[in-house]
Amino acid sequence: MTGRIHRTAAGLGPAAPVRAVHLGLGGFHRSHQAWYTAGDPEWGIAAYTFRNTELPRALTEQQGVYTLLVAGEEAEVVGSLSRAHAGADRESWLADLASPDVAVLTLTVTEAAYAVPEPGQDSAVQRVVAGLRARHRSGGAPITVVPCDNVPDNGAVLRSVLRSATRDDRRFAAWVEEQVSVVSTVVDRITPAPTDEDVAAALRATGLRDEAPVRTEPFTEWLLAGDFPAGRPAWERRGARFVPDVGVYQQRKLWFLNGAHSLLAYAGLARGHTTIREAVDDDALAGTVQQWWDTAARHIALDPAEVAEYCRRLRDRFAAPGIRHQLRQIATDGSQKIPARWLPVLRAERAAGRLPGAVVTGLAAWLLHLRGGEVRDPRAAELVESAGSVRRALLALDEEVGADDELVSAVEAELHRT
Known part of the structure; x- marks a missing residue:
């Protein structure tokens, strides 16, 4: 034995x-x-x-x-x-x-x-x-x-x-x-x-x-x-x-790794995928992640070559065999994760007069997740109840985001295309 x-x-x-x-x-x-x-x-x-x-x-x-x-x-x-x-x-x-x-x-x-x-x-x-x-x-x-x-x-x-x-x-x-x-x-x-x-x-x-x-x-x-x-x-x-200070490294990880994880989780679940590897093998989602990385790279105080190398390593990690990183595991606690992972870049883009498409895609996919049941989040009841309205759901996530008329309209349009 x-x-x-x-x-x-x-x-x-x-x-x-x-x-x-x-x-x-x-x-x-x-x-x-x-x-x-x-x-x-x-x-x-x-x-x-x-x-x-x-x-x-x-x-x-x-x-x-x-x-x-x-x-x-x-x-x-x-x-x-x-x-x-x-x-x-x-x-x-x-x-x-x-x-x-x-x-x-x-x-x-x-x-x-x-x-x-x-x-x-x-x-x-x-x-x-x-x-x-x-x-x-x-x-x-x-x-x-x-x-x-x-x-x-x-x-x-x-x-x-x-x-x-x-x-x-x-x-x-x-x-x-x-x-x-x-x-x-x-x-x-x-x-x-x-x-x-x-x-x-x-x-x-x-x-x-x-x-x-x-x-x-x-x-x-x-x-x-x-x-x-x-x-x-x-x-x-x-x-x-x-x-001496972890600040810029924290940004790098939260935006590029964790931000991409959340994007793949919500958008991947909406497209019927179950793991990070399945999601990143989807050309449409891989393109959205690259768009997200290109957007985030405009706002981080690191050498562009270092950022490009970090993203290359992330692509390899996401596609590596032997790791079944479940999308539903990553999709938990979205109300705590999204403000740190996406919103700093979103605010910087809005201040520059731009509307980042990858974030619009991610927010629309998050709303679909709220509407689909099995939501694990400390604010699940509140968020699920508000998910029928894009405006209400985004206000629950962040008041400034929910008050952005152009963003709300873009998320609504994305939902209609889904």
């Missing part, structure tokens, strides 16, 4: 001491931050989910070990997870954040989570604040929080949210301001939702049964700007870059 993967079977040593905590345990964390941390064997991660119980159970049975299936390359067994916890394990969460041995807290909690929680709400920010309160009460050792979600200026946004969420306690708020460093980041690695085939592929690659493998692409990027007063893993061993 095939054995279950674990540390001894995989040829790994004992789990490292927990010096980092992660919130948002899932595929992307394990293909990205956990993979980078595996380059420094002195750092172990205690990772927490929200409501999922099966994934932490499977990882616990495997002693935190899992298989990373890199498309077109050999599989790698990753052992940086020292512990995996379900979201209900509040006692361990508080104890880990209170521990002076823990120096870093990383987050992958989706764009929608970067908001001040309502009283009594069980949100990512509420959990972070509860953990920081436990740390403050236990002696207040410094810590660095590293948000890894596609939010523009994610470090500054999270800092602002923490200020709002802690202002009812002056002493605690002052400690957060002085002892909690918040780093800004850009993260990138396409990591599709898991499938049953991944389990079979992990077995073929390692000879061991893995109930929690992750499939990803060869490309990966991590840029960080900020301070680590209590130390950090040597993430640079696997290529992480520490830069």
Whole structure:
């Protein structure tokens, strides 16, 4: 009988001491931050989910070990997870954040989570604040929080949210301001939702049964700007870059990668496609994406040759075999994603007196998605109810966009052509 993967079977040593905590345990964390941390064997991660119980159970049975299936390359067994916890394990969460041995807290909690929680709400920010309160009460050792979600200026946004969420306690708020460093980041690695085939592929690659493998692409990027007063893993061993400011790189990724992803997701679903690779193989959609990239390139402060090379690499990544990046997965939380991915370029184009066709196509496809059911968005009920009217839907997305008569008319015309 095939054995279950674990540390001894995989040829790994004992789990490292927990010096980092992660919130948002899932595929992307394990293909990205956990993979980078595996380059420094002195750092172990205690990772927490929200409501999922099966994934932490499977990882616990495997002693935190899992298989990373890199498309077109050999599989790698990753052992940086020292512990995996379900979201209900509040006692361990508080104890880990209170521990002076823990120096870093990383987050992958989706764009929608970067908001001040309502009283009594069980949100990512509420959990972070509860953990920081436990740390403050236990002696207040410094810590660095590293948000890894596609939010523009994610470090500054999270800092602002923490200020709002802690202002009812002056002493605690002052400690957060002085002892909690918040780093800004850009993260990138396409990591599709898991499938049953991944389990079979992990077995073929390692000879061991893995109930929690992750499939990803060869490309990966991590840029960080900020301070680590209590130390950090040597993430640079696997290529992480520490830069003074991530701003222009954030724009590059949000507009060119994420913006194209959203465009392919909504327009691809409207044309009957299911994955990024299927969508980019559609000549009409490939042309729309190129039009989007040409438009965005007019407004980014990077060398045109660097932008052209980045787009070439994106085309290769989108078309790569072995990665089934589901369009419905990308289409989630559109009300949070679209304002960061499309609207800055749209505003710059409108200020120049132009109406960007790729954005018109994307907004029309987004409206079709809202009208088609199965909408996963924190504002789904409101958006679906407004989707019958282009004006109302665009006003719900952004008041300035919804008030633009020429844009509204163009989206209406695009819908009639669809």
